[in-house]
Amino acid sequence: MEAEVLKSGFFWLSALWGVVSIALLISATRLCYRIEARSGRPLLKHGLPGYANVIPVALNVRVAQDGETQAMRRRMNWRLIAILAGFALLHLFRWAGAV
Secondary structure, eight states, X not given: OHHHHHHHHHHHHHHHHHHHXXXXXXXXHHHHHHHHHHTTOOOXXXXXXXXXXXXXXXXXXXXXXXXXXXXXXXXXXXXXXHHHHHHHXXXXXXXXXXX
C-alpha cells in the first residue's frame, strides 16, 4: 500500500514539475526575445522574430553589455538553472523512492 502512495505522489510531483518547467521555459524564452531586441537583432523579412537564441544569449554571445540587459540575461539564466535543478531533484526523488 505504501508503494502505491509513493508512486502516486511521485506521479503528481512529476506532473507539477512538468507544468512549472514549461512555465519557466516560456518565461526564459520571452526574456531571451527581449534581450535580443535590446541587443539589436534584426527582425525577419515578414516582421516577426525568429527562433529564440537561448544558448548564445545565456553564454553572453553578441549581447548588449549595458547593465539592464545583463540583469535580464542573469534572470533568464536563473530560470534555466532552475529547470535543470528541478529535474535533478526529481531524479533524486525517483532514485530515493525506488519508483
